[in-house]
Amino acid sequence: xxxxxxxxxxxxxxxxxxxxxxxxxxxxxxxxxxxxxxxxxxxxxxxxxxxxxxxxxxxxxxxxxxxxxxxxxxxxxxxxxxxxxxxxxxxxxxxxxxxxxxxxxxxxxxxxxxxxxxxxxxxxxxxxxxxxxxxxxxxxxxxxxxxxxxxxxxxxxxxxxxxxxxxxxxxxxxxxxxxxxxxxxxxxxxxxxxxxxxxxxxxxxxxxxxxxxxxxxxxxxxxxxxxxxxxxxxxxxxxxxxxxxxxxxxxxxxxxxxxxxxxxxxxxxxxxxxxxxxxxxxxxxxxxxxxxxxxxxxxxxxxxxxxxxxxxxxxxxxxxxxxxxxxxxxxxxxxxxxxxx
Numbered sequence: 001x002x003x004x005x006x007x008x009x010x011x012x013x014x015x016x017x018x019x020x021x022x023x024x025x026x027x028x029x030x031x032x033x034x035x036x037x038x039x040x041x042x043x044x045x046x047x048x049x050x051x052x053x054x055x056x057x058x059x060x061x062x063x064x065x066x067x068x069x070x071x072x073x074x075x076x077x078x079x080x081x082x083x084x085x086x087x088x089x090x091x092x093x094x095x096x097x098x099x100x101x102x103x104x105x106x107x108x109x110x111x112x113x114x115x116x117x118x119x120x121x122x123x124x125x126x127x128x129x130x131x132x133x134x135x136x137x138x139x140x141x142x143x144x145x146x147x148x149x150x151x152x153x154x155x156x157x158x159x160x161x162x163x164x165x166x167x168x169x170x171x172x173x174x175x176x177x178x179x180x181x182x183x184x185x186x187x188x189x190x191x192x193x194x195x196x197x198x199x200x201x202x203x204x205x206x207x208x209x210x211x212x213x214x215x216x217x218x219x220x221x222x223x224x225x226x227x228x229x230x231x232x233x234x235x236x237x238x239x240x241x242x243x244x245x246x247x248x249x250x251x252x253x254x255x256x257x258x259x260x261x262x263x264x265x266x267x268x269x270x271x272x273x274x275x276x277x278x279x280x281x282x283x284x285x286x287x288x289x290x291x292x293x294x295x296x297x298x299x300x301x302x303x304x305x306x307x308x309x310x311x312x313x314x315x316x317x318x319x320x321x322x323x324x325x326x327x328x329x330x331x332x333x334x335x336x337x338x339x340x341x
Contacts, residue, residue, distance in 0.1 A: 001027060002039055002082060009047060012204030012241035018047050035079035035086075038067050042090045043082075049097050050205065052244030054285045058097045064090045084126040088117040092133035099140055100245075102287030104324025111137050128157040128166045135173045139180075139213050140288075142328035148177040168198035172210050179217045188217065204241060208234045212246045215253045219260050227257045244280075248289045251277035252296060271300055288329065291317050295333045302336070311337065 001024040008017035021044045028037035045061030048054075068076065068087040079086040091114035099107035111134045118130040131154035139147035155170035157163065171194040178187035195210060211234040218227040234250045237243055255273035274297040281290040294317045301310035318333045325331075 002036065002043070005040075005043060005047075006082075009043070009205050010203055012237070012243060014047055014051050014205075014242045018044070018051070021047060034067070034071055034075050035081075038064060038071060038075070038079045038086050039082045041067060042086055042093065045090065045097075046093050049093060050243050050245045052247060052280075052284050052286075054097060054100055058094065058101065061090050061094045061097060065094070080121075080123065080126075084129045085117060085121050085123055088114045088121070088126050088130050091117065092130045095133060095137050096140075099137055100284075100286045100288055102291070102321050102323065104141060104288065104321075104327055104330075106323060107137060108141075124157055124161045125163060128154050128161070128163050128170075131157065132166055132169055132173070135170070135177075136209055136213070139173060139177055141324070144177040144180040148174055148181070151177060164201060165198070165203055168194045168201070168203075169206070169210070172198070173213065176210070176213045176217055180220070183217070183220045188214075188221070204237070205243070208237055208243050208246045208250065211237075212249045212253060215257070219256060222260075224257055224261045227253070227260070231257060244284075246289075248277045248281035248284065248286060248293065251280065252289070252293045256296065271297065274300070287317070287321060288324075291321060291329050291333055294318075295329070295336055298336060 001020060005017045005020040005024060008014070008020060021040055024040040025037060025044065028034075028040050041060055041064035045057050045064055048060055049057035065087065068079075068090065071079070076086065091110045095107045095111035095114065098104075098110060111130070114130045115134060118127045131150045135147045135150035135154060137147075138144075138150065151170045151174040154166055155174060158166040158170060172191045175187040175189075175191040175194065179185045191210075191214060195207065199207070211230050215227050215230045215234075218224075218230060231250055231254045234246070235254070238247045238250065251273050255270040255277065258270045258273070259267050261267070274293055278290060278293045278297065281287075281293055294314045298310035298314040301307070301313070314333060315337060318330070318337060321330055321333075
């Protein structure tokens with residue numbers, strides 16, 4: 001049952017995977033099989049997260065971590081038959097969920113704990129797994145240099161041990177981060193190839209996380225047509241697979257791409273897209289994404305001279321953020337508010 005759920009996850013069939021993993025949890029409880037229950041709970045947390053059900057994902061993943069702490073060394077080892085250390089994997093997953101919720105510093109604490117756990121157990125696949133999650137987390141925080149280092153480490157491990165899945169993903173993140181640091185770099189050329197190779201191997205989960213990192217880099221390079229294509233791919237995946245984890249960000253980036261295109265008709269649609277994006281982020285409880293969206297929407301209000309509406313939208317969301325003061329998103333929001341006080 002675990003592998004049936006895993007196969008559905010890999011294919012991007014999240015609804016089917018969710019149904020299977022719920023049955024697995026019930027069977028594991030009935031049989032008193034703690035390793036199976038541990039993997040089922042962390043697997044369910046991952047499925048919930050990628051479906052955009054953030055609060056439930058955090059609850060389930062934290063429950064998996066509590067179960068891991070209660071497990072014996074033998075049970076932890078038995079659970080590793082699923083492919084990676086359950087404790088390290090759950091911590092890595094939780095880091096993404098916490099970042100989305102707006103707990104930017106707690107997210108870094110969790111990923112650092114995951115990295116330490118992965119190194120302590122000396123399990124190569126766990127180390128590659130956690131390095132990839134670390135790369136994406138730091139890229140989301142706008143820390144391309146740190147993200148590149150984790151992606152590079154993941155790629156080296158994957159080459160050494162033949163981890164085909166992580167090779168493609170790590171190449172893609174590394175190329176995105178390299179181009180983010182140097183827009184004239186030709187590293188972006190490998191990203192499309194890496195994503196295509198990943199998909200051709202039958203993997204479909206997590207592609208939207210790559211696309212929301214790729215789109216801003218394309219916009220920096222002035223490649224609006226390619227950015228539109230990337231966003232449409234992401235929205236199609238969200239519709240078909242139910243991978244809604246970055247649905248709000250996809251709508252935000254579509255609005256940004258329309259504004260960058262300088263087409264007046266397209267630009268007029270941007271405010272409505274941002275309003276839609278903010279509604280999704282608020283419904284999911286994704287405060288980090290809500291902050292980005294509110295900053296974009298407020299910027300439009302400021303340009304129109306509607307200062308009260310801009311500040312009324314952005315200030316409460318900014319004030320609710322208790323962590324991540326050193327991140328690009330909070331600094332940008334603070335600068336916008338400070339500029340128009």
